[in-house]
Amino acid sequence: MKEMKEKEDSQKIIYITTPIYYVNAEPHLGHAYSTIVADVFKRFHVISGYKTFFLTGTDEHGEKIVKAAQQVGKSPKEYVDRISSLFRELWPKLNISYDHFIRTTDPEHIKTVQFILNKIYEKGDIYFGQYEGLYCVGCERFYTKRELVDGKCPDHKTEPEVIKEENYFFRMSKYQDWLVEYIEKHPDFIRPERYRNEVLSFLKEPLEDLCISRPKKRLTWGIPLPFDENFVTYVWFDALINYLSGLGYPEGERFKIFWPYAHHIIAKDILKPHAIYWPCMLKAAEIEPYRHLNVHGYWNVEEAKMSKSLGNIVRPLDIVEKYGLDAFRYFLMREMVFGLDSTFSEDAIVNRINADLANDLGNLFRRSLTMAEKYLSGEPPVCHEITEDERDIREKTLACIEEYEGFMKNFMFHRALISIWEVISLLNKYIDRMAPWELVKKDKKRLSTVMYHIIEPLKIISVLLWPFMPSSTEKMQEMLGLKKKGADIRIEEIKEWGRLSSVHLSRGEALFPRIEAKTSKKEEKKKDKKGKEKGNLISIDDFSKIDLRVGKILAAEKIPGSKKLLKLKVNTGEERTIVAGIAESYKEEDLVGRLVIVVCNLKPAKIFGIESQGMLLAASDDSGIHIITPDGDVTPGAKVK
Ligand code: ME8
Numbered sequence: 001m002k003e004m005k006e007k008e009d010s011q012k013i014i015y016i017t018t019p020i021y022y023v024n025a026e027p028h029l030g031h032a033y034s035t036i037v038a039d040v041f042k043r044f045h046v047i048s049g050y051k052t053f054f055l056t057g058t059d060e061h062g063e064k065i066v067k068a069a070q071q072v073g074k075s076p077k078e079y080v081d082r083i084s085s086l087f088r089e090l091w092p093k094l095n096i097s098y099d100h101f102i103r104t105t106d107p108e109h110i111k112t113v114q115f116i117l118n119k120i121y122e123k124g125d126i127y128f129g130q131y132e133g134l135y136c137v138g139c140e141r142f143y144t145k146r147e148l149v150d151g152k153c154p155d156h157k158t159e160p161e162v163i164k165e166e167n168y169f170f171r172m173s174k175y176q177d178w179l180v181e182y183i184e185k186h187p188d189f190i191r192p193e194r195y196r197n198e199v200l201s202f203l204k205e206p207l208e209d210l211c212i213s214r215p216k217k218r219l220t221w222g223i224p225l226p227f228d229e230n231f232v233t234y235v236w237f238d239a240l241i242n243y244l245s246g247l248g249y250p251e252g253e254r255f256k257i258f259w260p261y262a263h264h265i266i267a268k269d270i271l272k273p274h275a276i277y278w279p280c281m282l283k284a285a286e287i288e289p290y291r292h293l294n295v296h297g298y299w300n301v302e303e304a305k306m307s308k309s310l311g312n313i314v315r316p317l318d319i320v321e322k323y324g325l326d327a328f329r330y331f332l333m334r335e336m337v338f339g340l341d342s343t344f345s346e347d348a349i350v351n352r353i354n355a356d357l358a359n360d361l362g363n364l365f366r367r368s369l370t371m372a373e374k375y376l377s378g379e380p381p382v383c384h385e386i387t388e389d390e391r392d393i394r395e396k397t398l399a400c401i402e403e404y405e406g407f408m409k410n411f412m413f414h415r416a417l418i419s420i421w422e423v424i425s426l427l428n429k430y431i432d433r434m435a436p437w438e439l440v441k442k443d444k445k446r447l448s449t450v451m452y453h454i455i456e457p458l459k460i461i462s463v464l465l466w467p468f469m470p471s472s473t474e475k476m477q478e479m480l481g482l483k484k485k486g487a488d489i490r491i492e493e494i495k496e497w498g499r500l501s502s503v504h505l506s507r508g509e510a511l512f513p514r515i516e517a518k519t520s521k522k523e524e525k526k527k528d529k530k531g532k533e534k535g536n537l538i539s540i541d542d543f544s545k546i547d548l549r550v551g552k553i554l555a556a557e558k559i560p561g562s563k564k565l566l567k568l569k570v571n572t573g574e575e576r577t578i579v580a581g582i583a584e585s586y587k588e589e590d591l592v593g594r595l596v597i598v599v600c601n602l603k604p605a606k607i608f609g610i611e612s613q614g615m616l617l618a619a620s621d622d623s624g625i626h627i628i629t630p631d632g633d634v635t636p637g638a639k640v641k
Pocket residue numbers: 018019020021022023029030031033034059239240242265266267268269270297298299300305306
């Protein structure tokens with residue numbers, strides 16, 4: 001196991017696949033998610049110096065497709081050509097860098113399927129027999145009684161058809177013991193672990209042989225069996241083989257290079273064919289099993305799995321048009337814990353864009369480059385003598401790269417992003433503490449050192465975020481004046497502090513503008529209803545987003561030209577300037593030394609030319625404004641819960 005891992009790392013080769021999607025429906029958010037995951041994973045390996053191959057495509061045979069074509073009055077061929085092209089045309093719009101798009105109607109694929117069928121048939125692992133079973137057309141598979149819920153397919157909520165016919169069978173049961181042993185010996189063959197356990201528990205019951213044909217008199221839209229022209233191949237047996245035909249199996253050079261490093265990415269709906277049928281098929285065809293099966297959960301919309309029949313389909317391009325591609329990609333990767341289900345809503349996207357992208361990352365980037373332009377005329381800063389603060393920035397940024405790599409390799413994308421955001425927050429605080437706007441007046445050397453410790457981490461962040469947001473990070477790299485960009489930079493280079501050199505720094509366009517939440521009429525109505533039911537309650541999660549802290553007022557002065565405003569210096573664990581509208585109720589000298597409650601994570605705002613970094617809590621009535629004070633001598637910076 002360890003040896004295999006080491007081999008995988010030392011060879012630096014990776015093969016990444018998505019499911020090939022059915023062409024019975026247009027691409028939706030779920031398809032986009034799996035494909036974006038594959039793209040992020042590929043791009044991560046590109047900047048890690050791997051040779052990569054990324055395969056996606058469409059699954060075009062079977063009864064389900066014939067029915068969908070009939071419904072719109074088209075022949076199966078016309079129909080699959082149209083829908084397949086919708087998938088193929090969508091991917092570039094989502095910046096998906098696939099290397100090959102496979103269709104199961106491609107002649108090369110058909111040849112490979114027939115080659116494998118012959119191989120297994122000649123070996124004696126395919127036999128002819130009678131079958132009676134419960135078939136769900138939606139899933140294109142037979143169900144056992146115990147898999148049904150109230151007699152219905154758990155996914156499609158429809159009763160399966162009873163089908164009795166003569167067919168060909170794959171002797172899958174023969175490979176059950178081998179498969180159990182293989183999964184037990186390779187703990188990360190199926191991951192996350194919950195799916196591995198699910199498969200092992202399923203394999204506790206005897207495995208039935210797999211029916212792998214359909215009689216032509218019932219279905220003609222499939223790959224003919226090479227040893228009996230009266231039958232076509234069962235769609236799953238055909239589809240899974242795409243992972244080999246996409247590499248040119250059996251002769252293709254690509255197969256030899258990439259197959260030993262195959263990573264499949266799927267959602268839990270197709271766990272059984274991938275974790276059980278597929279390894280047994282490979283074993284029977286005398287091909288090494290794939291390396292990893294990576295299984296994610298469902299995107300739900302309004303608590304239910306997205307599906308055409310429920311009418312809750314989210315179309316990726318609608319979201320991209322509204323919020324931007326990189327924000328969409330970031331949201332999907334940050335919001336879903338790989339392996340678990342997630343709920344999609346536009347409110348959630350807006351919150352993420354505003355909090356993570358506009359406020360944290362966008363703001364950090366913009367203020368840093370504005371300072372670089374203003375204080376250094378865009379010249380790359382130079383590092384002079386450093387202090388504990390700079391050592392800390394450097395250590396934590398470099399440690400983040402290591403953490404990130406570990407998380408990315410293990411499909412823990414949200415954790416990788418959290419690590420990056422910790423550095424972003426560290427930098428925002430460092431800037432507040434170092435106050436370059438003060439340093440520029442008194443110590444140019446120190447200013448340059450501080451700016452250096454802002455710009456270097458920004459370069460690193462732009463590289464680490466490239467797999468997630470390729471186009472925005474390339475813009476960042478442009479502004480940072482990097483000589484190389486995107487796919488040309490290697491993670492190895494950023495591990496060496498200061499190695500990526502800049503030519504000139506410039507503040508470009510704002511990368512992630514804030515979204516003013518505009519709710520649709522339908523959503524407003526729903527919110528209104530929910531609000532009424534719950535008395536306009538907000539969730540504990542919403543509340544916990546507000547960073548409230550105890551502050552101590554250090555200085556207060558009037559702002560020339562304003563009757564209401566005072567400029568305060570407040571210690572909230574760090575020193576910040578706050579412009580507060582309390583001049584009509586308080587005298588400056590009465591405020592100094594007082595404890596107040598401050599909202600610390602408000603987006604800074606310019607008021608009378610002064611940047612206000614937060615807000616005081618106060619109550620107001622006819623008697624005037626009353627600031628809120630904690631009861632007791634609390635340390636400045638203490639969190640208010
Ligand atoms: O099953 N949430 O194709 P398919 C997350 N052709 N991912 C989702 C999703 C959701 N709500 N809905 C779909 C097939 N997906 C077969 C595959 S492979 C040899 C053959 C994604 O069009 C997810 O990747 O039904 C899921 O596994 C896949 O689409 C199913 O796509």
